[in-house]
Amino acid sequence: MIFRTAAALFAILALVCAAVRADETPPPIGQDPMAQRYALGHGLPLGDTGFTLGGYAEAGYANPRGADNGRVAVDALSAFLWWDGGGRWRFFSETELSEPLRWGEGGVRTGDADLISERLYVDYAWRDALKFRAGKFLTPVGRWNLRHAAPLTWTTSRPLITEATFPTNATGAMAYGVLPLTPAGIEYSLYVSPGKELFRRDDLDTFTEAYGLRLSTPLWPTFDVGLSWVSFEQTSNREIRKQLLGVDAQWLLGRAEISGEFTYRELKGGASAGDESGWYLQAVLPLVGDWFAIGRNEGFHQRGAARDLSLWLGGVAWRPNPAFVIKAEYGHAVENAARLPEGFRASIAVLF
Template identity: 50%
Template sequence: MTSHLRIARGLLLAVALAAAGVARAQAPTGADSSIAPVADRHGYTLGDSGVTLGGYANAEAADYLGEDAAASLRNLSLLLSWENGRRWSFFSELEVENLLTTNADAFGPDYDTELVLERLHVDYAWSDAVQLRVGKFLTPIGRWNVIHAAPLTWTTSRPLITESTFPTNATGAMLHGVLPVGGRALEWALYASPGEELAPEDDSDPFKEAYGLRLDYDLGHGLQLGASLVEFEQKHEDGEHRTLYAVDFLWQRDGWEFSGEWAYRVRVRGDSSADERGAYLQAVAPIVQKLYGVARYESFNPAGTGEGLNLYIGGLAWRFQPGWVAKLEYRFATDNGVGEPEGWLGSLAVLF
């Protein structure tokens, strides 16, 4: 373990113990923190067993410039949760990716299916303010990563800064909860991923070791501000220590929404250093009934390439039934040094 990771682990442990002491003294017992993704609260309850089954499916179609048009059944996820009405709960997400893919130049479908364990964790709640999660969970960095299920997002594509700048899953333990600060709610999460990831996705580069902190403060009037910090090493980058700094915000009112994230990653190997940085700003505006206009701007500079891009996305999202959303977007870029595809992208997603 590097000295940076030892320091990070010590600081995070100290903050966790202090928060736990405050929480036990001040916070009431109750439901789980809103750190949990919205998708966890959907599904079908099986009698009084405490077991809930749910999931989501997502089909996509793309017509990128210079490429054949293609369509795919991109995701099919099964969500299983259990709670005993008191302190213990369980959650898992098992996803089948790329069930079926076809393009305009192919004679038949292409099968490149992969079974992915997204989440598998057990939770114990001492109170709203202090809860323990053990297992595999979504890395609590920013907003998009923890609520990324297709029926819950406004665009088919995911912001570039949330794709590969950090591993999207962590296996280990997390303390989290909600603390009353200044009459408002402060969501906090401290997590450690000290070893191998449970059932890593093919071709991924999971955490080898990581220690992180996430804070999200409700300022009122529909505005939330967040910050994330993580010190980590990845499995396929042996000996390379990384630090990620990130801030984010969300504002919602009367169907309008503005959100954004900024992240900066420092990589150090020997005496050299490189960085990866990026940001996005996204706006959502109600048009008529359940139809919304969506616009997003992204800036992204991947590490080691010396190239970057500015990406512009405009589109529509039609939430025509509860849990259903149809999306259509057009993407174009300037200074596209990373070869990001441009053109039309659409999807149909359902949460059940």
């Protein structure tokens, strides 16, 4: 029953979403003028106010390894609201309703829904080389965390090191921009998070203090590299000071893509002192038409663990345009002390 429900849900969403292309011509004259200004993935301008409304939705099916039955869920409904008046000031917010609906052995559940503020900040652009941001933003560590939205990633699950080694959001201030030190420029983000997180969730181990730096630049037109560093303390144990150093890269080969991240984390403070490290390497290869094959291997050396974790993942994705994707994958882990998702997972995501 759960499989038939999942198949029906995915079929309906696929037909509805795939019918809307990012390069469609506008609706005929005489229809809603607001609709004529809308293109999938670019948001809906709200009249002449300077505000634009967008977001994304994700629905998924998961059948964990060893489980008798799977589950279908609307995993996320996320709303973006941003303002650009054409001057130096800009505003952006992202509010997510996490898992508002789930079907499983016990029937339909809605009690797990959680309203989350992912981002809420104001920007001031003084120069291309120096801009300022204040509020709640995505922590500038690596690549995956900065483009975490489901329609923009190739797999339903995200690598362990992109969410378990540092808080994914920070509240504070940031200076960022592009420094003209090389022909392609060097992008930088210098940030500080001095206290409590804005709209903090009780189930997340957020920053209590953090400061960090991220640099990225193309070494050549299709090969980008990045370097991240952050020193921080978290809510669960303020006596432990953590230093994280990360390296990331992305290489585009036509429609193919190779990307990866490596992080090294040092913990200082009493019995918790020690080092941890992790990495992932992911390859995306074009198949036929809009179909792609995805392979990923990730590993993690956890403090106190007898053996290092290793996860192998293989899957496919259908991406008819940049704003819409259907994904299916299977993961198998060795020494899975971190309890990474294993088994079969699939999802459909659309960027509005």
